[in-house]
Amino acid sequence: MLPKREEQTTTTVPEVSSEPKFKQMEPLKPARRNVKKDNRNTTGYLFISPFLLGFFTLTIFPILYSLYLSFTDYDLMGTPSWIGLDNYVRMFTDDPTFWKSMKVTFFYAGIAVPIRLVFALLVAMALNKIVEMVGLYRTLLYLPSVVGGSIAVSIMWRQLFGNEGAVNSILGALGLPTHSWLGDPDTAIWTLIVLYGWQFGSSMLIFLAGLRNIPKTYYEASSVDGAGPVKQFFIITIPLLTPVILFNTIMQVIQGFMAFTPSFVVTNGGPVNSTLLYVLYMYQRAFEYFDMGYASAMAWVMLVIIAIFTALIFKSSPHWVHYESDNK
Structure with a gap:
């Protein structure tokens, strides 16, 4: 037999194209502006223009202008004249009334703010237990906060604690000694503190909202373990309510330092400046002594004080405020 002829294998070499593998991309054309989107933006800015x-x-302008006035001598009539830091130097070194108002304000805020917070929390816990007609009770307890800071209520407070007011009338009817509440430097400030504590409605509603967000299963489980109401308050209510306590504390501290109407209407800073709150003294410097530059400097000092206290509260919050996300 003849041997088979081996088949010849041929290798095909691919042709090399002289054209480039990738064509050069054409430059992108600029995108056309979305006319419809621009119209919506213009409409949005038009709607918020009254707010802006x-x-x-x-x-913004009054804040910046007051900062400028704090470095000037301005009597509301002429042109402000630049005096540099003289207002601040005089405030801290040559104005005993400034330090008196500062002392009164710190005493007022240091006592009135905790009283309002504690009282608001207790009332909120009581309302949290009520099932029927809770809306009515909540409205009635909130009313003092709606009208509490008004001139009318301050006048009513002055009449209540006057020498012939309702408080002394009740004490006299009971055979107890009466007292000049607004005329005694030792008791005048306490009438304003009571008025501030009476306006607990806003804090109470915030506390009540926080209490409603605490699951009841926590209390039920702790009751099975033998925990009583007092122990539940300290191991469940307070820890879970600390974010709300933080918010209320900051808001009330700011309001306490900025209190003005009660001191102005009820006592006008007397007797012997025992109720001369900081903002009232700032008002007197601006509109009674016509020293607007000095009053503007006082305003910026109070801004720094409030900012320091707010920063300290926030700085301490990681040590006592507990958030639900911390356990995740």
């Missing part, structure tokens, strides 16, 4: 106008003209 009011914010810049009634908030």
